Amino acid sequence: MATLTETAYYTRQGIKYGSIGLVGILVLWFVGTGVVSWWKATHPAPLPPPRVEFGRVADITFPESGVSVSAYDLQTPTGKLGKFPDRMLVLSAPSKRSGFLDADRAIDLASRLGFLFTPTQPSETLYRWTQSDPLPATLDVDIVSGHFTLKRQWQADPSLLVSKRFVSEQQTIMDAQGFLRGVSLLPADLNGPKKVSFWRAQGDRLVETISLSEADFVEVDMFRSNYQIMGEDKEVLAEYGFFTPDPEEGIVSVLLSGASDIKQKQIIEVRYNHTEVDYTLTGEYPIKTVETAWEELKNGGGYIASLQGDKAVVRRIELGYYDSGGEQEYMMPIYVFTGDNDLVAYVSAIRGDVIKTE
Template sequence: MTLHNTAVLIRRAGIGSFVGIVSILLIVILVRVGISIKNSLYPPIKDPPTQTFGVLSPIQFPKSVVDNNFTYTLRTLSGELPTDFPDRLSVFPIVKNQPNFLNLDRVKKNVASIGFVSQDGTVLPDTPLTNPFYEWNEQKDFYRKIIFNINSFDFKMTSSYLSSLTVLSAKFISNEQDAINVALYFLNLMGLTPNDIDLTKTTTQDNPEHYVTYPQLYSIKNEAQGNILVTADKLSQTQVIRVDLYQRDVEYDMNTGLTEGADQKLHLKLPILYPQLPYSTMSFWVASGPSGAMVTQAFFTHKNIDLTNADATYGIKTPEEAFAELEGGKAYIATYWGSDNNIPVTDVYLAYYLTEDTQDYLMPIYVFEGKNGFFAFVSAIQ
């Protein structure tokens, strides 16, 4: 075969390949156009959301951190609101702990395990508050006080650690990972470590998710009204480390309502957000104690979510409807440290919301994120 013949064959093969590729592209385009025309003329049959739990009470957000009259400009990557959100999302029940006569005994063991004991090792006396709350007070060292909900096992522990010489010395403060370990050990002693915690949200230093935080460093500053916490720039200046724990993203396959085709199920993975971003409702302040690092203050509220069934679906607002509520001043502003009243919205996404207050269901929200720590929530349920 001559070089001329070889060149001709190669040229013909190239032309044939080009024609084949163009033909395939044309077929794909024609199929998509055909499907689009079919769907516009004969929309796919779609069942309505199940609304398994009946009419849901609306989410009760706290008071916004600011009440400015904001204006909003879309600055998302596309310059527009998302177009690929589903028309429904699943709602999940919150597991309620039932009152039990043995709960108080269990909580007494919990507080004893973290040192609320007398010199002979017996648990300190409790003070009944409004049911179901009980209080224990320590009369030494940091003068810790802990208030327990004996039904939910949530608690708040405070102390006078800001004026403690052992805390000010920072002798046993080392680094963020050690502080995380101290917080986890504190929970483990009481047997209260949740099984749905995602530690990577806490341990990732440069986490791209702005709704989580790496442990925060603080030093103690003396003011006329008393000692206060101020942000520390480095570990050598640190006397207190704040650790927040976060629950795993909610991941499930949802029935879309379509009765035929490949889109009957939609895989979703949405984060759980809390009222005071970027913090959670499980926070621990770690500082130097008499013999080592210890938790000197803690606020712990954790809700168990029943994720076994994703079939309870509810219709949600469109992004346009949620954005209109934001513009109309009907959103909850969770955080903002800027001064400009014009907010560039850089991201819009769906999430689930958990609060410290009584809550029957895990319900979805729209999240509008902007510069200078701006986060706004709008209830997603129609």
């Protein structure tokens, strides 16, 4: 039979080694949990294949560039092409179909723009209005798409070159937006970047100048708002811009004079090529690797939207969407290469195995 001393000794030993064992178990548990978490973070489970909801889609048809590149040089900050996702969303931009109300909608649009007379019809889908007061003007409307061009002959009123009242670039942007809002032509997604350019009269034509103080007219080009990918907590996970065939031209542009008395003399020209996009209807598609896109560009693929000279020095690569300014079934992702001498080049990003073949 153990003595009281022996019992106390073994009790102390049990507590000692039991405590050591418990600490060891806790350490192993925390270390093991950390190792598992690290392994999961560094070896994430592969994503399921892109869903390709719209099936095979037609590839982007770029316009003729007319620019010849003799050499490409990659000079990004890291000297590398960078890392990009393996998939992107294709956005639905359903084409408008011809219908019985096309003419009525075009006539209503013309009325809002101040053209009240009966139009001529140069083609099946084109209506043309003309007016002579307060300035000779022409309005061409595609009755199916709703795209239009409005031009007033500023040359008919020399006073426009004298009574200039430009306050600031921001005020001119607000004036252009106010005009579009007043005729119900300022959709919510036409709130992206704005480009302001300055123009002066030289004979009967306009030439670009460098400052507001020298300008007889100011043009505001408007681009579509960036498309944002939102997380569960409403944080922005990714953001992509929209790029037009001419990077300097928005899908909507407004040329304004400095006149302040008559609105119809202030708005000199409007080019409106906004296409509706259904941002709630998207499809997930696989995209090319940036290495594939880079090789395609160097081998003469893609589209050179802008370049002064014949040598392309690439400083930045990003993903975005091609906004053609025309009817297109989908807004498609592109790789955008930018760099020296106003270089802007596009390569279609959708992988070839999900592109329609003729």
